[in-house]
Amino acid sequence: MSVSSVFPQLEQLLPRVSKPIQYVGGELGAVVKDWDATTVRWALMYPDAYEVGLPNQGVQILYEVLNEQPDVLAERTYAVWPDLEALMKEAGVPQFTVDAHRPVHAFDVLGLSFATELGYTNMLSALDLAGIPLESQHRTVEHPIVLAGGHASFNPEPIADFIDAAVLGDGEEAVLEITGIIREWKAEGCPGGRDELLLRLARTESIYVPRFYDVDYLPDGRIQRVVPNRPDVPFRVHKRTTMDLDAWPYPKKPLVPLAETVHERYAVEIFRGCTRGCRFCQAGMITRPVRERSITTVGQMVKEGLEFSGFSEVGLLSLSSADHSEIGDMCSGLAEQYADTNVSLSLPSTRVDAFNIDLAQELSRNGRRTGLTFAPEGGSERIRKVINKMVTEEDLIRTVVTAYSNGWRSVKLYFMCGLPTETDDDVLQIGRMAHEVIRAGRIATGTKDIKCTVSIGAFVPKPHTPFQWAAMERPEVIDNRLRMLKQEINSDRSLGRAIGYRYHDGEPSLIEGLLSRGDRRVGAVIRRAWDKGQRFDGWSEHFSYARWVEAAAETLPAFGVDLDWFTTREREQLEVLPWDHLDSGLDKDWLWQDWQDSKTEFEQDDCRWTPCFDCGVCPSMDTEIQIGPTGKKLLPLTPTNGLRSPAHTH
Amino acid sequence: MQRIRLRYAKRGPLRFTSHRDFARAFERALRRAAVPIAYSQGFTPHPKISYASAAPTGVGSEAEYLEIGLQAEVDPAELRAALDAALSPGLDILDAVVAREGSLADQINASRWLLELPGVEPRTAAEAVAAFLAAEEVLVERMTKQGRRSFDARSAVTxxxxxxxxxxPSEAAAAPCAIIDLVVRQVTPAVRPDDVLSGLRVVAGLEPPVPARVTRLAQGTLTPQGEIVDPLEADREGATIGGL
Structure with a gap:
């Protein structure tokens, strides 16, 4: 049965909402397929506003991988702002995809990419607008499978009631395997209904179906155990790892929006994974091992991506881009190729050393200089040892001064507040460091015309990291430290004038902490907060701390726990954590040891350059580090003459 | 430096493209199509593109105009085809001519608009239009950057x-739909089709049940006979190049 577009109804509403262009699709790279000519249909959602969701790499990659299959259709949907949500409810217009404006409830799968937990309430709004029951148990064979992915799905327990399944790890191969299972099940006439399909997914041992697991609690509120409630599903669900990134050179046809979005660039992931071992960093822990994309593939992707998209900016992305084994050749090669163009090249925030300045120098050869950002994360030498961010104060000052000497007038520095073992003095040290940076910079450049920006946010402990046991600091303490830091920065008026200060309050982070390390009982809090109108948790103008606190106070006491219990409480070694049955490959004993090392300020090296320290990932996942150097060079660009007629994908 | 003037359309769903959105998409299209665009001098060079007055967001158009400066000469017909292929369908490049002299703005002093009012009886609309035309002055209000201001919407309507x-209407066969032909001169402050629709509310209490659908059909020089002359006519040396 074919499915028609809801655009004629939506069109009536668009003149009444802000930025209607975000709801009409029409991007370059968008694919619209004949509904009836396909057998498996995916609606992919990034549960935030279009301007944030459209550039998301994960969604773009899966969209392209899926649409390359002839019998598969993938479309995208994003969170609609409250102004349109209200009009859609009034007019009975359902949650729709932007590609062909088809109703989301008609698809086989609604795949949600959760980069953070702050999209949970937006998922509920989308389900509600789509006419899909909010709770998994109320759905029938008529409804899509609601599937969570992204980093937050490494602990999907807080949304266990709302999703049908979760995938841990890399999605490229996972979406194809899931498609295969659905294709087969549909071809057989959907035997056993929804439960049978979920069972087939669960049997892969890499797809988690919460309803097949029971959670038992101890009288004090802690978890006693999480066990399968049927014999044919695995005790632990394992993450996915896509090896050989050269075999997956996506996005090839990046989506180019008409609406303004947060990133307007061609982004290429130069490697995946990171073994720097920063103890707060969930991304670095759950994406191991390091897998590099080769310099030749990166060069080819940049060339084709720019030609296809018309973007004038390229981002060389990864968790620590300067660590690519051929980053020097890559940067100089790209700078050479785009020297006479208006293309600007950038590396994201980088670790603190002079090598990064060389790279940034290379990339700005055509005069297009992008900002420099360093992330020392901690203000004192001591706290940097606690978090395993190995950089000395001397290194930092030397690096920033080198940047000033090379013509950068402004540098951004990122920090965190509320780290384990942190004292007031650790935070105040940030101010002293910033003073020193400006003082040394003025001497080195002989000018007062230099600035730095200190940007600081509250630390949120995440599952599958050595800090998963840590207590969060209370928001009042965080906010007080942020105030003291401001005073410290301004204690010297001359230096203080050259230092910009940006910070995020402690309150939203406490809620993020609840959602990150929560268990299934937190689902009631999410539901209650959403019922009270909570949406768009990542946006300060929409986030209400009071609403979340109320929702927690109304729901958690029934379970004998509260907001503090989930956030400011330190966990003990033997406590069963809500995500222990979800296998990121990291050995829990190793994580615990690293947590102990952190308290004694013992640093852990990177396994790319020192022997393996047995974090557990490679042997348990049957993976290995994939790094160069390959010794190859970027392929030279072939000069083109005359106008180009880019092919349409429509 | 070769200068080329283009006529383009904003159609269907892409009529919700704002002018800023179009400008970004057009610059990317220039790069996709490898057009040898000229850049301004200075610290941050900008591509040489100048726009004639753009239709408001949400309003469709068959007659938007812009002019670009090029470093190297290109064939206007090839340029039109390459740029059209480089833009999303719905943002369509219709015509291209080499600019001769003067500026585009000098060739434009009026627009013709098509207003579709689903759910409005043609007769009701005709009475409201008659009331509007009979008035000496029709004061309407609009929010501008300077705040709410009141101005006459009548005198600019020809x-x-x-x-x-x-x-x-095309979508709902059973419902009535009034279709209106409107010509408005360019004045300051600008009188836009929604101002004229506000005028219908002021003079006759006309309140369409759903938002009107508006399309700019033509832009150019208003002749004494009431016709609008395509601003690219002046540049065209007899032969039609590309386009419709």
Whole structure:
């Protein structure tokens, strides 16, 4: 049965909402397929506003991988702002995809990419607008499978009631395997209904179906155990790892929006994974091992991506881009190729050393200089040892001064507040460091015309990291430290004038902490907060701390726990954590040891350059580090003459 | 430096493209199509593109205009085809001519608009239009950057009539739909089609049940006979190049 577009109804509403262009699709790279000519249909959602969701790499990659299959259709949907949500409810217009404006409830799968937990309430709004029951148990064979992915799905327990399944790890191969299972099940006439399909997914041992697991609690509120409630599903669900990134050179046809979005660039992931071992960093822990994309593939992707998209900016992305084994050749090669163009090249925030300045120098050869950002994360030498961010104060000052000497007038520095073992003095040290940076910079450049920006946010402990046991600091303490830091920065008026200060309050982070390390009982809090109108948790103008606190106070006491219990409480070694049955490959004993090392300020090296320290990932996942150097060079660009007629994908 | 003037359309769903959105998409299209665009001098060079007055967001158009400066000469017909292929369908490049002299703005002093009012009886619309035309002055209000201001919407209107095609709109066959032909001169402050629709509310209490659908059909020089001359005519040396 074919499915028609809801655009004629939506069109009536668009003149009444802000930025209607975000709801009409029409991007370059968008694919619209004949509904009836396909057998498996995916609606992919990034549960935030279009301007944030459209550039998301994960969604773009899966969209392209899926649409390359002839019998598969993938479309995208994003969170609609409250102004349109209200009009859609009034007019009975359902949650729709932007590609062909088809109703989301008609698809086989609604795949949600959760980069953070702050999209949970937006998922509920989308389900509600789509006419899909909010709770998994109320759905029938008529409804899509609601599937969570992204980093937050490494602990999907807080949304266990709302999703049908979760995938841990890399999605490229996972979406194809899931498609295969659905294709087969549909071809057989959907035997056993929804439960049978979920069972087939669960049997892969890499797809988690919460309803097949029971959670038992101890009288004090802690978890006693999480066990399968049927014999044919695995005790632990394992993450996915896509090896050989050269075999997956996506996005090839990046989506180019008409609406303004947060990133307007061609982004290429130069490697995946990171073994720097920063103890707060969930991304670095759950994406191991390091897998590099080769310099030749990166060069080819940049060339084709720019030609296809018309973007004038390229981002060389990864968790620590300067660590690519051929980053020097890559940067100089790209700078050479785009020297006479208006293309600007950038590396994201980088670790603190002079090598990064060389790279940034290379990339700005055509005069297009992008900002420099360093992330020392901690203000004192001591706290940097606690978090395993190995950089000395001397290194930092030397690096920033080198940047000033090379013509950068402004540098951004990122920090965190509320780290384990942190004292007031650790935070105040940030101010002293910033003073020193400006003082040394003025001497080195002989000018007062230099600035730095200190940007600081509250630390949120995440599952599958050595800090998963840590207590969060209370928001009042965080906010007080942020105030003291401001005073410290301004204690010297001359230096203080050259230092910009940006910070995020402690309150939203406490809620993020609840959602990150929560268990299934937190689902009631999410539901209650959403019922009270909570949406768009990542946006300060929409986030209400009071609403979340109320929702927690109304729901958690029934379970004998509260907001503090989930956030400011330190966990003990033997406590069963809500995500222990979800296998990121990291050995829990190793994580615990690293947590102990952190308290004694013992640093852990990177396994790319020192022997393996047995974090557990490679042997348990049957993976290995994939790094160069390959010794190859970027392929030279072939000069083109005359106008180009880019092919349409429509 | 070769200068080329282009006529383009904003159609269907892409009529919700704002002018800023279009400008970004057009610059990317120039790069996709490898057009040898000229850049301004200075610390941050900008591509040489100048726009004639753009239709408001949400309003469709068959007659938007812009001019670009090029470093190297290109064939206007090839340029039109390459740029059209480089833009999303719905943002369509219709025509291209080499600019001769003067500026585009000098060739434009009026627009013709098509207003579709689903759910409005043609007769009701005709009465409202007649009331509007009979008035000396029709004061309407609009939010501008300077705040709410009041201005006359009547004097800029040179032609205003319900057309014979009025009847069923494309989407809902059963409902009535008034279709209006409107010509407005360019004045300051600008009188836009929604201001004229506000005028219908002021003079006759006309409140369409759903938002009107508006399309700019033509832009150019208004002749004494009430016709609008395509601003690219002046640049064209007899032969039609590309386009419709």
């Amino acid at each position: 032609f205003f009539a319900v057309t014979k095609q009025s009847g069923a």
